[in-house]
Amino acid sequence: MSPRIRGLATCRAWLQAHPQASDAALALLVLAVGLPQLYLEEVPRHLSREFASTDMRHLLLVVALTMSLTFRRTRPLLTLCAVLVGEALIVAANYPPTVPELVAFLLAVYSVAAFRGLAVGALGGVLALIGLNLYMVAFPENMGLLSYLTNNALGIGVWALGRNLRLRRAYFTELEDRAARLERARGTDARAARVEERSRIARELHDVVAHHVSVMTVQAGAARRIMDKHPAGAREAMSTIEEVGRTALSEMRRIVGVLRTERDPETAGGELAPQPGLGDLGELLDHVRDTGLSVQLWIEGEARTPSPGVDVAAFRLIQEALTNTLKHAGPQARAWVRLHYTDQDLTVEIEDDGRGTATIMADNGDRPGHGLVGMYERVALYGGELRIGPRVGGGFGVRARFPLQA
Structure with a gap:
């Protein structure tokens, strides 16, 4: 990331953490764009006699009205009231309308709908419509019905926009909370599975x-x-x-x-009876074949005697993988079991040509995913390595490496 982008990201994060500072900057921007109108734009001749000339009082009222936007997120209803009071004072003094007044009014209406609940937002919307219509009635020139309808529609539209964004923000917040709860529940479930x-x-x-x-x-x-x-x-x-x-x-x-x-x-x-091991693999495969699943066994290398714990772990790994194949690979699937012996380790591979990724969600009884957790726990206990995932060309595969002498 370049220093410029990093600086912009830091500035954005700071503004998000200090909403009043960012709103004050917005108010200053509105003033910087709109204040020149007070001195550079002339009032139309047919209205020049109706409006008073711009002076320091007018400038101060416009600045105070616009700077009230500093609190538009923390005190939106108070900000709207300040804008309406400022507008009333400007109208009472017969000063001409300016761009900062209009922008401040629209931002205040939007803010009260976007940052407060329905009751406060509706109250702010009603006050804004009343203030807007009083301003149009007090305007020296007859605005006509179309202008009344257009301006009211603009005010209602800005309020509806703020309300809609508030609802969307609440919806996304709820989604994030739900995802966090599900993640915590998944973590708790995984920890319980590991302990079990x-x-x-x-x-x-x-x-x-x-x-x-x-x-x-x-x-x-x-x-x-x-x-x-x-x-x-x-x-x-x-x-x-x-x-x-x-x-x-x-x-x-x-x-x-x-x-x-x-x-x-x-x-x-049964404490005095040893757990099953690779010596019982033939009986396990015969039992699996009786269920209708075609299973083939390959033994590569010179067979060696692993430690009893590794013997049990390798047998249970094959048993769990074949159980998942029976449950999820489909009725026409085939499976292969390979045992590869070297001087230092034993590699166990169980593959099938079934439905592939469906086996990733293999379950252990009524506890989804616990079978895979058990595989990882067994292999990790003896310092081995485990890879689980879809096969190239279809199907699913489990590959584990155990040290013969853990």
């Missing part, structure tokens, strides 16, 4: 750790019983305890800081 998903992940990891601790307990008991008779077997059991204990400790670190909610009564008895 983290709680679910914590329960699953708790089951993994509980399973490993159970194995450690059994191995420790066996080592104690055979320590004297079979030292080699006891050493092997102790090595197993050490390995399983390190795995359990690694998974336990991931539970720290994650909210642990009370589990459901029907799942409370």
